Amino acid sequence: MLEFCGLSAQRADALREAQREILQMIARNAPRPQVLRRLCELVEGMGPPDARCSVLLVGGEPMRLRTGAAPSLPPAYCKAIDGILAGPAQGSCGTAAWRREPVIVEDIATDPLWEHYRDLALAHGLRACCSIPVFGAGSRVLATFAIYYAAPRRPAQHELALLQTAVALASVVIEQARTEEQLKESWTKLELAQNIARLGYWEREIASDRMHFFGETNAILGLPASISVDRTVFEAHVLEEDRHVLAWSEKEAAGGRVPGPMAFRIRRADGSVRHLFAQHRLLEDASGAPLKMVGTLQDVTEQRQTEHTLHHYLSQLAFLAKAARKVNSSLSVEELLQAIADNARSLVDARVAVAVILADEDGTRALERRSVSGRRAGGSAPDETWLEVPIVSGDGRLLGSIRVTDKEEGEFTANDERVLTQLADLAAVGLENARLYAELEARVRRRTQELEQSNRELEAFSYSVSHDLRGPLRAIAGFASLLREQHCESLDAQGRHYLERILAGTQRMSALIDDLLELGRVTRVEIRRADVDLTEIARTVVARLCEQAPQRAVEVTIEDGCRVHGDPRLMEIVLENLLDNAWKFSAGRAPARIGFGARSFAGGHAFYVRDNGVGFDLRYASNLFGVFQRLHAAEEFPGTGVGLATVQRIIQRHGGRIWAEAQVERGATFYFTVAEG
Amino acid sequence: MAERYILLVEDNPDDEELTLLSLRKRSLGHDIVVVRDGVEAIDYLFGTGPYAGRDVSQVPTVILLDLKLPKLDGLGVLERLRADARTRTVPVVVLTSSSQEADVRACYDLGANSYVRKPVEFGAFVETIGTVGWYWAQLNAPPPVRGPC
Incomplete structure (x- = not known):
């Protein structure tokens, strides 16, 4: 009991009464907030009518003050100051906790300690405040107890x-609550630890071969604590088929080896089978002789189950991944359905699995299709267990279902359903893929047909060009020639000039038709590869060119031994075109130089045809190999603009590449490669 | 001996005129009979239709046959000629604008004696046609004329 100095007898009685009430509450284990609240009310009841009390709990780092009880203070005020930091000028309470001594503020309106909270306090009719720190064990500040007044004043002595x-x-209340909390926490931890570990202990004295069991052994065996467990009792609980494990490491101990752990099963009193795990050490006496074995016993049933389940999940996951690959690589619906059914059966250990796709509403899949995996031995058993999950498309349409029946062992579980649902999701993706693939295939087929059709049309067209255009052209050329031969005198110079233009035009057009037909032919003709002697072809072509223009002075260099595996006729066309060009564009040079040979470069080796002719500007040659592309005026150098297109077509059909290097007035070199056929 | 003639099967009047002109530049000593489609060619050779009653033993020295013809095309004509004993050995020169490999092969398969592409350029055309006419009419020894059997 505390001493009450300077109190009237009446006040002292009231105080004693209050004190008793609080202590009774503590003894009753009443909740802390309730006790603190009552304490405030009691103090307020014994003070002046405007007295209002609060208990602020102190804690944390940095130190903060939280409302513990303040039954008469305005809630808004309490809320505003809840959680303030302790500090040298933090109102009465914050400062008291900080200074660890009572702080008496007679007028909040003027005291600098209230600078930050002045307006808040005044707004709630609080004018004076006295706060005293509450210490706990080890002089820790547990809380502050404060009394507020509505007018400026300091507390009277008795107050x-x-x-x-x-x-x-308050110190008793708070300290007690705190201790209790800590105790509770410790107990909880301890219980938890024991519960989790479920450890039993055992000892075997080597000399006497006596065994003792302690700790949770009884609980592990499911025996009441009153029964004392010895070796006989213990071994009686071990499953017969596992008893051979229990050598209790005698041999190892005898042989001086490090004993290994043991895993075995027991049947508990209630009949349940549990998995145990025992570890042990050999203790030796001072002389190094084996003294005793000490070891632990642990019930690892749950752990094993978890591991088993985990293992099961992992294998299911691996299976799903495999199923996903299979589903993604199955391109026909039939294949896919079979894969789904097979996988469904394996995933959940069912005897039979059926994957069904429904008919489409729009009739594109008019027939329902199904695949069955596994066969029942006899007819369908009436009490078969089954599980069915829907296959739903990404946009929510029901596509079909997967149904498994007759689990190999036990019944289907929630996990089986989850796994099947995932498989159904895979199936939906696969079905969608199969549909897209079928669509794609149909589109490709259609496109191929269209292309073949247009190819046929193109061939018919070239034929028609070959035959039909030549006829009228021959007529124009023929009659124009006759006009020139037989009626020349009746035409004036201008008329004769026009006639010449007509005849020149017919010649160009004739060449153009021939070249276009050639281009069409090299595009379509089947490539028949053979060993081709390019050197030989180049010599023949150049000989012909020399024969046609014996007046030209041309230095020709042709490298020996240029061979290639290609279509002989087409290779001839390549060299004819390239050498014709070289011949043509070097016409103004004296001497003109033309070369053919092979050159190695990083990607393999290329053949080249080179001349020292007029060349061209590569900047304007972006479409050098396009049909009708000409870099020179027709008057200057005749040509149809089809030759290089034909050459490129041939090279491309041989899997090769063609390119040019050129400079204006410095000649041109054309390179080409031919892929091995 | 009856009159010797060359049968020209040609539907294009331009080509007909140019061909006749080319042939007449040479003195071949032959008449030139022109028919303008495949059916007319058959009728002429076998004395049918408008040519009923014609003496079909009078076979041409050479037939200059275009491929693209109305009604029955050149290949059809060729086939019919080669299927008939009376015309089986008559030399047929296919004169055409086509240089299609397939056409050339088909003609020879059906028993054409020669395949000549008509050049577009007039000089070359006159030269080519003239040479063909001269070769078959002058140089070539025709198969012996069959008597009535």
């Missing part, structure tokens, strides 16, 4: 005594 009593009671 201070009252406050001291309240502070002492």
Whole structure:
């Protein structure tokens, strides 16, 4: 009991009464907030009518103050100051906790300690405040106890005594609650640890071969604590088929080896089978002789189950991944359905699995299709267990279902359903893929037909060009020639000039038709590869060119031994075109130089045809190999603009590449490669 | 001995005129009979239709046959000629604009004696046609004329 100095007898009685009430509450284990609240009310009841009390709990780093009880203070005020930091100028309570000593503020309106909270306090009619720190064990500040007044004043002597009593009671209340909490926590941890570990202990004395069991052994065996467990009792619980494990490491101990752990099963009193795991050490006496074995016993049933389940999940996951690959590589619906059914059966250990796709509403899949995996031995058993999950498309349409029946062992579980649902999702993706693939295939087929059709049309067209255009052209050329031969005198110079233009035009057109037909032919003709002597072809072509223009002075260099595996006729066309060009564009040079040969470069080796002719500007040659592309005026150098297109077509059909290097007035070199056929 | 003639099967009047002109530049000593489609060619040779009553033993020295013809095309004509004993050995020169490999092969398969592409350029055309006419009419020894059997 506390001493009450300077209190009237009446006040002292009231205080004693209050003190008793609080202590009774503590003894009753009443909740801390309730006790603190009552403490505030009691102090307020014994003070002046405007007195209002609060208990702020102190804790944390940095130190903060939280409302523990403040039954009469305005809630808005409490809320505003809840959680303030302790500090040298933090109102009465924050400062008291900081200074670890009572702080008496007679006028909140003027005291600098209230600078930050002045307006808040005044707004709630609080004018004076006295706060006293509450200490706990080890002089820790547990809380502050404060009394507020509505007018400026300091507490009277008897009020201070009252406050001291309240502070002492608050200390008991808070400390006790805190201890209890800590205790509870420790117990919880301990229980938890024991529960989790479920450890039993055992000892075997080597000399006497006596065994003792302690700790949770009884609980592990499912025996009441009153029964004392010895070796006989213990071994009686071990499953017969596992008893051979229990050598209790005698041999190892005898042989001086490090004993290994043991895993075995027991049947508990209630009949349940549990998995145990035992580890042990050999203890030796001072002389190094084996003294005893000490070891632990642990029930690892749940752990094993978890591991088993985990293993099961992992294998299912691996299976799903495999199924996903299969589903993604199955391109026909039939294949896919079979894969789904097979996988469904394996995934959940069912005897039979059926994958069904429904007919489409739009009739594109008019017939329902199904695949069955596994066969029942006899007819369908009436009590078969089954599980069915829907196959739903990404946009929510029901595509079909997967149904498994007759699990190999036990019944289907929630996990089986989850796994099947995932398989159904895979199936939906696969079905969608199969549909897209079928669509794609149909589109390709259609496109191929269209292309073949247009190819045929193109061939018919070239034929028609060959035959039909030549006829009228021959007529124009023929009659124009006759006009020139037989009626020349009746035409004036201008008329004769026009006639010449007509005849020149017919010649160009004739060449153009021939070249276009050639281009069409090299595009379509089947490539028949053989060993081709390019050197030989180049010599023949050049000989012909020399024969046609014996007046030209041309230095020709042709490298020996240029051979290639290609279509002989087409290779001839390549060299004819390239050498014709070289011949043509070097016409103004004296001497003209033309070369043919092979050159190695990083990607393999290329053949080249080179001349020292007029060349061209590569900037304007972006479409050098396009049909009708000409870099020179027709008057200057005749040509149809089809030759290089034909050459490129041939090279491309041989899997090769063609390119040019050129400079204006410095000649041109054309390179080409031919892929091995 | 009856009059010797060359049968020209040609539907294009331009080509007909140019061909006749080319042949007449040479003195071949032959008449030139022109028919303008495949059916007319058959009728002429076998004395049918408008040519009923014609003496079909009078076979041409050479037939210059275009491929693209109305009604019955050149290949059809060729086939019919070669299927008939009376015309089986008559030399047929296919004169055409086509240089299609398939056409050339088909003609020879059906028993054409020669395949000549008509050049577009007039000089070359006159030269080519003239040479063909001269070769078959002058140089070539025709198969012996069959008597009535």
